[in-house]
Amino acid sequence: MTTRRTFLKVLGTGAAAAMVGLPPLRSIADIGQANDGEFFLFIHAAGGWDVTLWADPRNEARGILHPASTENTDPSQVRLWRDAPLEGGAKTFELIRPPGSSLVLGPGAGGLVDIVDRITIVNGLAMNTVAHPDGATFSATGRHLQGGRVASPSVDTMISNELGKEQLFPTVSVRFPSAYVGDNLDRRVVPLTIGDVGSISRTLSRTQLYDANPERDRVTALLSLEAEDLARRSTYHDVADGMRLQYASLQRMLASNLGDVFSAEGLKTAHPELTYKTRFLGAAALDAAFAIEAMKRNVVRCVSFAAGNFDTHAGNYKTHAHAQQELFDLVTATLRSLDAIPHPTKAGAKLSEHTHILVVSEFCRTPQINLGNGRDHYPNNSALVISPRFKPNFVFGATDADQLLPRPVKRFIDGERAIAPPDLLATFVSAFGIDPRKYMRDGEIVPELLRAAAAA
Amino acid sequence: MRPSRGFLVASLFAASLSAGCAARLPEHVQAVSLPSPEVLGVTAEDSAPKADLRMIPPEAYMRTYLQLFGGLAPLDAQKLARGKEGAQLFDNWDAYVSALGFADYRTDIPRLTQTNALMVATFERLGVALCDRAVEHDLRAKPPMRERAIFAFDVLPAPGVMDEGAFGARFDVLHRTFLGYPRRLAPAARTTRFFQLYRDIVGMHRTADPKSRFTPEEAGWAAVCYGLVRHPEFHLY
Amino acid sequence: MISRSRSPVVLFAAVALASLTGLRPAASAPAPAAAAGTRTLDDYRHFRIASIDLVGRIPTRDELAAFERPDFDWDRWVESHLEGSAYVERLTRIYMDALRLEPNLNFTAVPSQLYRQEITGPDGKPVHVLYRGGQRRLRESTDGDFCLTPDETGLVVRPMAAAVGTPKKTSKKALDTYTVEVKPWWLYRDYKAEHPTERYKQGWANPDPQFRPVDALLDEPNGKPTMEVRVCREEAHEAPEGHIYASGRAKPPPTSSPLPGGRAKAAPVDTAYAIKHKGEAIACDTREGLSMAVDCGCGRGLERCTPNSGTGDTPAFQYPNHMPLGPDLPLDSAGQSALRWYPYWWSREAVHFLGYLFAEDRDFREVLTGKETWVNGPLAQFYKTVQRGACCGPEANFGMHGETEPLFDPARVPTDLLPHDVDRWERVADRGAHAAGILTMPMYLEKYASARARAAAIYNDFLCKSFSAGQAELTPSEDPDLTRRPGCQTCHATLEPLAAYFARVEPASYVYLPESLFPQKAATCKKDKAGKMNGACNALYDVAFFDDKGPTLRSAHASPAHASAGPVGAAADLTRMPEFASCAVQRVTSSFLGRPTTADDARLLQSLTKDFVRSGFRMRSLVRGVVLSDEYRRANDDRVDAPPVGTEAR
DSSP states (O other), rough: OOOHHHHHHHHHHHHHHHTOOOOOOOHHHHHHEEEEEEEEEEETTTTTTTTTGSSOOOOOOOOOOOOOOOTTTTTTTTOOOOOEETTTEEEEOOOOOOOOOOOOGGGGGGGGGGGGGGEEEOOOOOOOOHHHHHHHHHHHHHOOOOBBOOOOOHHHHHHHHHOTTTTSEEEEEEOOOOOSSSSSSSGGGGGGEESSSSHHHHHHOOOSSSSOOOOOOOOHHHHHHHHHHHHHSSSOOHHHHHHHHHHHHHHHHHHOOOOTTHHHHHHHOTTSSSSSSSSSSSHHHHHHHHHHHHHHOOOOEEEEEEEEEOOOGGGGGHHHHHHHHHHHHOOOOOOOOTTSSSSSSSOOGGGGGGGEEEEEESSOOOOOOOOOOOEEEOOOOEEEEETTBSSEEEEEOOOOOOOOBBBOEETTEEEEEOHHHHHHHHHHHTTOOOOGTTTTSOOOOGGBBBBBHHHO | OOOOHHHHHHHHHHHHHHHHHHHSSSOOOOOOOOOOOOOOOEEEEEOOOOOOBBBOOOOHHHHHHHHHHHHHOHHHHHHHHHTSSSTOOOOHHHHHHHHHHHBBBBBBOOOOOOOOOOHHHHHHHHHHHHHHHHIIIIIISSOGGGGGGOOOOOOOOSTTTTOOOHHHHHHHHHHHHSSSSSSGGTHHHHHHHHHHHEEEEEEHHOSSOOOSSOOHHHHHHHHHHHHHHHHHHHOOO | OOOOOOOEEHHHHHHHHHHHOOOOOOOOOOOOOOOTTTOOHHHHHHHHHHHHHTSSSOOOOHHHHHHHHHOOHHHHHHTSSSSSHHHHHHHHHHHHHOOOOOOOOOOOOOOGEEEEEEEOTTSSSEEEEEEETTTSSTTTTTTTSSSOHHHHHSSEEEEEEEEEEEEOOOOHHHHHHHHHOOOOTTEEEEEEEESSSOOTTTTTTTTTOOOOOOOHHHTTTTSSSSOOOOTTTGGGGOOOEEBOOOSSOOSSOTSOOGGGGOOOSSOOOOOOHHTTTTTTTEEETTTHHHHHHOOOOOOOOTTSBBOSSSSSEEEEEEESOOOOOTTSSSSSEEEEEEGGHHHHHHHHHHHHHHHHHHHHTTTHHHHHHHOOEEEHHHHHHHTTTTGGGGSSSGGGTTOOOOOOSSSSSSGGSSOOOTOOOOTTEEEEEEEOOOOGGGSSSSSHHHSSSSSHHHHHHHHHHOOOOOOOOTTTOOOOOOOOOOSSSSTTTTHHHHHHHHHHHHBBBBBTTTOOOTTTSSSSTTOOOOTTTOOOOOHHHHHHHEOOOETTTTTEEOOOOOOOOHHHHEEEEEEHHHSSSSSHHHHHHHHHHHHHHSSSOOOGGGGHHHHHHHHHHTTSSSSSHHHHHHTTTTTHHHHTOOBBOOOOOOOOOO
């Protein structure tokens, strides 16, 4: 007998598949199995980054473009900066063309030049916003703020809801614009929002001076029953049900004895390969160490954090390229670390083979240098994906030559247009067999971004 | 699950409509006035919008917590909670601020309005500190009742003779303290459940090794306190 | 009083709909009211919610006992809690959640910021010397720099960076000649006296507990208490006015010549203005006072300047990082950067202002239109002198050498507040002609640093609208006018005219550009052959909007009328819009109901809005209306056995 639920699913997936020419997405059980053991790292480059310094490099004064130069940038710490002539006596930078790659990068790209065979860059993302909260939300959820409120779950919530419910920490969010919004979400995947990773260990610490773990567990068990009763007595019971699930998660967390592992000192000791004493991104390095350790122990599904402060409107633009270099060096070092760690559940596999990284920002910066010698906000953007399911050594999307505005890149259902964040997020989640329409109102899957196997 | 009749009707209607539209040219429909439907009766409907329970704001949680700590300022409560044990029972407020869901206006991080597992863990950490210190202050030191923010009663003099009636009278004090209403209005199973918890904890403490700093009865009441300060009804409204 | 949410439904339609969709029919009639004196679970629940909202916490046992008494008067209880710190905090939180008026920025007004450099004294022991960056001095070897040369100290001293070089003993003669010891305001309560004696925590026995200089400011390197600070002699000048100085240096020395004293960069040369106006009086608390006078300093007890325990972003005072329950109940305390001292107090001013509006139940429109504010000691110090240091740079080219029409008139600052009176707040009834509620407070202007950001914040927070572009298509265009450019106009057609209200308040600053000196069109600003204007014109005027009258004042192009009206005009215009009242009502109602308002709340919101306006935009009336409504009582009560609306006894 066809139930309403399966009828809708068949109708939905069939229609979606028909529209984009893909075979229908698989059942929920298949999705879980196929993607068991995948991990996700989401990084938000806070403040809005200058894409002309890394992903969409520009070193010519053309149209309204003022390239970064020795007049507005301090290249002394930017190791990939090689002077190139610029009119007026200042120097701009040489474009970087890594050998064996068609990618062209800017000097802010840092360590990315060494891993071009593993990265996917998306340029010309149409943002239609230049406000920080709106841009951050749009990048993370695929929808703009509606009257100041978030209208859609963030990508880490979507992924955890599908693939992370059983993890001890489904999503850990350190200042990332994570959002838990929507009716079809499991309360276990409410992002665990913290200010710094060290607070996890402090929050999970328990003394044995007055009572012991079994006694506290006994209380937790009682509270689960109370929450169940409360849910039963309520017309809307999501919140009470959620607390019941969270009590269960808490018991698992405490039983895991991970408090010391996730202390700041413990993480630095476990991951000395990352650089913690940097000028801009020391805190982010600790977040990355947490991500690696948590994935290694198979206790998370998604780790999301914010990195840096790229909102350089004035003289602070001088160090923007340096800050970008630190960000991408950190991403590269994280990937290398994952390369060296065996997968916790897949014998013979490396963690990096099953970890998927997405780096976004709220928008990019103006192609013009402003009167303060910095750059303001601009409604264009780029993003970085490092995922075995995405086409590597590849760039998709483009901007125009004179104004750095997103260009139409393909025919979508709603016509020729530029790619936008909802398309990227829809493509990302679809790579794991998740129907984006379950969570997202907007966005189309862009199969050109995916490796053939993922697209199938 | 039985198919929803309404849904099937609607989808058949939609299917026939689209089929019909595809085949024929649009037609103009003349407006015709219809007679008013006959009113058979009137019934009231509660159209007030409903919503699920919400989390009490972190500010209200903290003020309540401090009130239960005897009306202390945060840094004084922190000092008292830490006592001589350093960070064993309580770290510092900075460690908990983010997990409790406070907004950070400096960095534009909005307040949390949903509980999550780490927040629930923080509630436990803070709740245990509060209850353990309250046992020491109220039950052990035995100040006058008006100075007891939580355990405004005396435990029975002889251990092991607590019956449900005696427990219930004391549980009512705690129920009012944390949940804001008398236990007589709570679901019937609650008092029994908590009494069982009390007895279980007392029993566990009698045989515990190493011994805790609490007597078994103190541990029992501490556990009842944990159960109420971490209760969904304490955190939601 | 709000009417109950109950509507009769035609049974015919209900039955028809039910049969079509399988829905259950509506609930039956409500049960009779409970007898007075016996509280139901719903009563307790309601009391708990109201306590959380109006008392700021759950009720105590004593409060519950009072509630249970038969003589408990609900209306009187609500009324008595529509005031007090918990009520004020509750409302302030609503607006702070929207406005987020806390700083994540450093601030330094160059003329007021001291830095501290450690040098080696004649006895080989460390000596701290305070100085200002860019201070003019008579000696060419130190003019614009630290008052002791690298030859004398072994160090090239730079503000906001570590000194370079190897320290060597500085002679006593140099120290005595070029520095002097002073008893500064942060150490002495009676710093204005001829011989101050009331030293912090010694003669000054009970300093305000919230005024806490860091230990590094209180103790010498050897650990002994600091009784006096050593400061460069120029910085110790006390007079409010100095004189324009011209050194006689018309041009920098050849790059091949060694610089005197071993200094790293050449001394400043005389500007044409300095040569022309040599010897004329100049106010010492302006930027020009620092850059143009050798006899301008920090005033008596260095009161025009802010201390620092190091060379840059180093601590000066202790105050909390986290204080969600207010500054009286901090969660921590830490030594904070000297560059964050005033931003911290700006934030407190904004919160104090909001608190005052709610505590005194003022007309809520004053949040934008109000002339008044509250200041304490640090804010008085800031508004009296420090704020003036933000001006003037390019403005001087238009004849403004010091702010002529500041947003906060320094003459209106209370004169009896000392910089360390942190917990003494005094009301300033009228900040000046250009004051407009929070719109002209430094915290708002720095948080929302551009004209557009300021406009977007008002649009969002006080009209409850947002600029959401949806799927606007952006195509390359040369049109500088975003109100016309395809794609951009979706938002900018509204945003630009709103931003124009702030055209006269400089971005990332609070400096006001009066129309008498900065007309909408600057006829004196010309384009060169390349089509560009000089730096000063370019800083304040926009060459993209250049016509036969000249360039347009930045941000003013979309509405010259709004630019003339300024923030005061914005406040007047916006508070006249019906959305102002409806937005306030919707925000407060949504917050108290604990959910976004929906179409189902239309009747409630309409009624509340009418009452709100009729009451003179008083929040107390609004909150009373919400808290006494059935919607509030029923909010979040989704128990399956909950009695229907309007049936419960109180």
